[in-house]
Structure formats: C-alpha cells, structure tokens
Amino acid sequence: MESRVEEKLNEFHRRCKSNGLKITPQRIAVYKALIESFDHPTAEEIFKQVRKEMSTISLDTVNRTLQTLIRIGAAFQVEGSGQPRRYDGGLEEHQHFRCIQCGAVIDFHYEPFDNILVPEHLAGQFTILRKSVYFEGICNQCAGHKQIIN
Amino acid sequence: MESRVEEKLNEFHRRCKSNGLKITPQRIAVYKALIESFDHPTAEEIFKQVRKEMSTISLDTVNRTLQTLIRIGAAFQVEGSGQPRRYDGGLEEHQHFRCIQCGAVIDFHYEPFDNILVPEHLAGQFTILRKSVYFEGICNQCAGHKQIIN
DNA sequence: CTCTGTGCAAACACTTTGCAGCTAA
DNA sequence: TTAGCTGCAAAGTGTTTGCACAGAG
Numbered sequence: 001m002e003s004r005v006e007e008k009l010n011e012f013h014r015r016c017k018s019n020g021l022k023i024t025p026q027r028i029a030v031y032k033a034l035i036e037s038f039d040h041p042t043a044e045e046i047f048k049q050v051r052k053e054m055s056t057i058s059l060d061t062v063n064r065t066l067q068t069l070i071r072i073g074a075a076f077q078v079e080g081s082g083q084p085r086r087y088d089g090g091l092e093e094h095q096h097f098r099c100i101q102c103g104a105v106i107d108f109h110y111e112p113f114d115n116i117l118v119p120e121h122l123a124g125q126f127t128i129l130r131k132s133v134y135f136e137g138i139c140n141q142c143a144g145h146k147q148i149i150n
Numbered sequence: 151m152e153s154r155v156e157e158k159l160n161e162f163h164r165r166c167k168s169n170g171l172k173i174t175p176q177r178i179a180v181y182k183a184l185i186e187s188f189d190h191p192t193a194e195e196i197f198k199q200v201r202k203e204m205s206t207i208s209l210d211t212v213n214r215t216l217q218t219l220i221r222i223g224a225a226f227q228v229e230g231s232g233q234p235r236r237y238d239g240g241l242e243e244h245q246h247f248r249c250i251q252c253g254a255v256i257d258f259h260y261e262p263f264d265n266i267l268v269p270e271h272l273a274g275q276f277t278i279l280r281k282s283v284y285f286e287g288i289c290n291q292c293a294g295h296k297q298i299i300n
Numbered sequence: 301c302t303c304t305g306t307g308c309a310a311a312c313a314c315t316t317t318g319c320a321g322c323t324a325a
Numbered sequence: 326t327t328a329g330c331t332g333c334a335a336a337g338t339g340t341t342t343g344c345a346c347a348g349a350g
Contacts, residue, residue, distance in 0.1 A: 008241070022304060022349050035239035040246070040255040042234045044339080058307045063340065065305095066237055078236040078246060078255050079284055082340085084192045084314060085232030087216055087225050089185035091158070096190070096228060097276055105190035105228050106276075110269040116283060119260040126247055126256075128287040133266060134229055137278040172324050172329060194314085208332045213315065215330095232315085234339060 008035050012074055019072045029054050030065040031074065040078050079134050095132060099139040106139065158185050162224055169222045179204050180215040181224065190228050229284050245282060249289040256289065 012031050016023055033049040034041065041049070047062045069075035080098060086105050093114050094107040113133045122128065162181050166173055183199040184191065191199070197212045219225035230248060236255050243264050244257040263283045272278065 008239075020304095024305065024349070026306070031239075034237055035241060037239075039257075040236040040238050042236055042339090044234070046237070056307080059339095060308080060341085061306055066235075068305095069237075074240070076238040076240050076280075078230065078238055078248075079280075079282060080228060080230035081233045081255075082235030083231050084194070085216075086190040086192055086228040087184055087196070087219075088190050088228055089158075089181075089187075090224070090226050091185060097272070097278075098228075099276075100279070105231075107189075108269070108272055110272075118285070119258070122247070122258055122260075122285070126249075126285070126287045126289055127293055128247075128285050129250070130226075130229075130286040132229055132284050132286075134282050134284045135268070135272070135276070135278050136280040136282075137276050139276055143277055170329095174324070174330065176331070192314090206332080209314095210316085210333080211331055 005032070005035060015072050015074055021068065021072065025054065026050075026057055026061050027065055027068070029057065030062055031069060034066075034069070034075060079136065095134070097135040097137065097139075099142055100136050101138055101142040104139060108135075155182070155185060165222050165224055171218065171222065175204065176200075176207055176211050177215055177218070179207065180212055181219060184216075184219070184225060229286065245284070247285040247287065247289075249292055250286050251288055251292040254289060258285075 009028070009032065012028075013023060016027070021027070029050045030046060033046045037046070037049070043059065043063045043066055046066070047057070047059045050057050050062065066075060070077060083103055092107075092109065094109045095113050097106045097108055098104070099106070110133075116131045116133065118128050118131065159178070159182065162178075163173060166177065171177070179200045180196060183196045187196070187199070193209065193213045193216055196216070197207070197209045200207050200212065216225060220227060233248075233253055242257075242259065244259045245263050247256045247258055248254070249256070260283075266281045266283065268278050268281065
C-alpha cells in the first residue's frame with residue numbers, strides 16, 4: 001500500500017534519468033501529489049497540495065512539470081480537458097476521435113458502441129446522462145506520411 | 151440531402167418556441183453553421199463562419215447562443231472540452247466519469263471496458279493512442295441540489 | 301562548473317459579465 | 326410596447342513565455 005507509492009517513485013526516478021532530466025525536489029513533489037490524489041487534480045489543485053510542504057513552489061513550475069511528466073509518459077491528461085470547448089449539433093448517433101496534435105474532433109460510428117451498458121455498481125452512485133467511447137490519437141493529416149497501426 | 155438541414159431548422163424553430171425563446175437571425179445562423187459543419191467547431195470557428203454572411207455578429211453572441219442551444223438540447227458539448235486540464239497518474243487501468251456540474255473526474259473500473267476493439271475502418275484513418283469509455287452525468291454530491299431536465 | 305530547472309511577471313487565449321441600445325413578438 | 330437579445334468593452338480564469346538566478350549533476 002505504502003510501497004506502491006515507493007515503487008512508483010523509483011520508477012519515476014529511473015524514467016527521469018533515462019530521459020536526461022534532473023531529479024529536483026519540485027518534480028518529486030508534483031509527481032507524488034499526483035499519484036497520491038484520489039481524483040484527477042487540476043494544476044491548481046496540485047499546486048495547493050504541494051505548497052503545504054514546499055511553500056516556495058510556483059504554479060508555473062507545477063504546470064511545466066506536468067507537461068514534462070506527460071512527455072516522459074509518467075502522467076496522462078484526462079480526455080479532452082484543457083482544450084477550447086467544442087460543440088456538436090447532435091445529428092446522428094456517433095462516437096468521437098480527437099487528434100491530440102491539431103485538436104480536431106472527428107466523428108465515427110461503430111454500431112456496437114451505441115449501447116454501452118452502465119455497470120451496475122455505477123448506476124447507484126451517479127446519474128449518468130451520457131455514455132461514450134472516446135478515442136485519442138493522431139489524424140492522418142498530422143501524421144504526414146508516417147502510418148502506425150495500433 | 152438538403153431537406154435534412156431544413157428539417158433540423160424546423161425542429162429548432164419549434165424547440166425555441168416551446169422554450170420561450172425568440173427566433174433571431176443570429177440564433178438561426180449559429181445553429182445552421184453548427185449542423186452544417188462536418189467536424190466539431192469551437193465558438194471561434196463558428197464565429198468566423200457566420201461572419202461571412204452576417205458581418206456584425208459578435209463572438210459573445212456566438213458563445214451565448216451555443217450555451218442556449220445546449221440548454222434547450224439543440225446542441226451538445228464534446229466530452230470534457232472547455233474544462234481546465236486534469237491529470238492522471240496512470241496508476242491502474244480505469245475509465246472516467248465526469249460530473250458536469252462540479253467538474254470532478256472520478257475513476258471507475260469495469261473490466262469489459264479495458265479492451266475495447268478499434269473498428270477496422272478506423273485503424274487505417276488514425277493512429278489511435280488511447281481508447282476509453284467516458285461517462286458524464288451528475289455525481290451524488292451535486293445531485294442533492296439541482297436536477298437537470300431534458 | 302555547466303546547463304537545466306525554477307520563480308516571477310507579463311502576455312496570451314478563451315470565456316463570462318455588466319450595461320445600454322435594439323428588435324422579435 | 327416590452328421583455329428578451331445583441332454588441333461592446335472590461336474583467337475573470339487558466340496557460341504560456343522570456344528572463345535572470347539557483348541548484349543538480
């Protein structure tokens with residue numbers, strides 16, 4: 001339980017080294033705050049958390065560190081958050097693919113995704129208004145000639 | 151093909167009336183631009199589009215109109231867009247539920263969702279880096295206060 | 301010692317708000 | 326006529342950038 005975090009921190013240490021990044025107290029603190037938070041914090045929330053222990057840290061550093069963590073694969077960004085709002089005329093049943101490079105959201109439709117079942121244990125906890133399958137990746141325009149099939 | 155838009159506009163007309171909203175040229179123009187756009191435009195993109203025909207419209211009106219459309223159910227907001235960025239330490243395989251009222255993102259895990267298949271026709275079009283099931287709704291904390299009626 | 305990382309402040313992007321005049325009903 | 330809508334401008338929130346100093350390696 002406690003060792004889980006230890007383990008993660010060690011892995012993080014290795015990951016920084018292999019990416020040529022320095023291990024700074026700020027980076028460790030931000031990473032620790034992130035993996036210890038039970039929900040999905042904003043930069044502001046992490047900033048407040050870290051500042052309890054390290055009163056001199058700045059919000060910019062938190063923002064920059066989070067970007068760095070994403071770049072080395074130590075953190076992820078929750079789907080679509082932090083992008084300008086995008087709208088949907090609701091013409092047809094469909095799902096969304098978002099290009100993480102240009103930000104475009106492109107529809108696709110795959111019938112089996114139209115009726116996703118809500119797991120029973122969630123039905124009691126939340127009022128679910130919308131269920132969707134959401135893919136992220138690189139669109140062909142951005143990919144240029146490179147084509148990677150996953 | 152052309153009548154599809156006509157039909158939608160009529161329905162929109164009805165929907166405005168039944169919600170006690172006035173039918174203004176701006177509203178029609180914004181709605182039309184939205185349903186005619188093939189991807190998922192931002193307010194700015196709709197603004198540019200509408201301005202070609204109606205040079206006096208303001209970006210605020212577009213923003214406000216889009217909110218109105220959402221309120222009466224004539225448009226939707228693409229999952230999670232327009233929220234401050236949220237981060238994820240990537241500890242375990244999981245899916246996300248987002249409360250549209252307080253913005254919290256809460257994890258849940260339902261094994262059948264762990265390995266969603268990418269439909270074949272997409273594999274050629276995009277490089278898919280992330281596949282997820284995403285639910286939106288009202289969390290229990292927020293449910294106490296208000297209830298959204300559609 | 302060197303060069304990356306940090307803190308600060310200013311700039312930037314997107315959205316929201318207050319207000320006065322305009323217009324659909 | 327009049328409540329609701331629009332355009333404008335200013336303010337608010339979240340993120341990014343430029344720079345000089347500090348600290349990890």
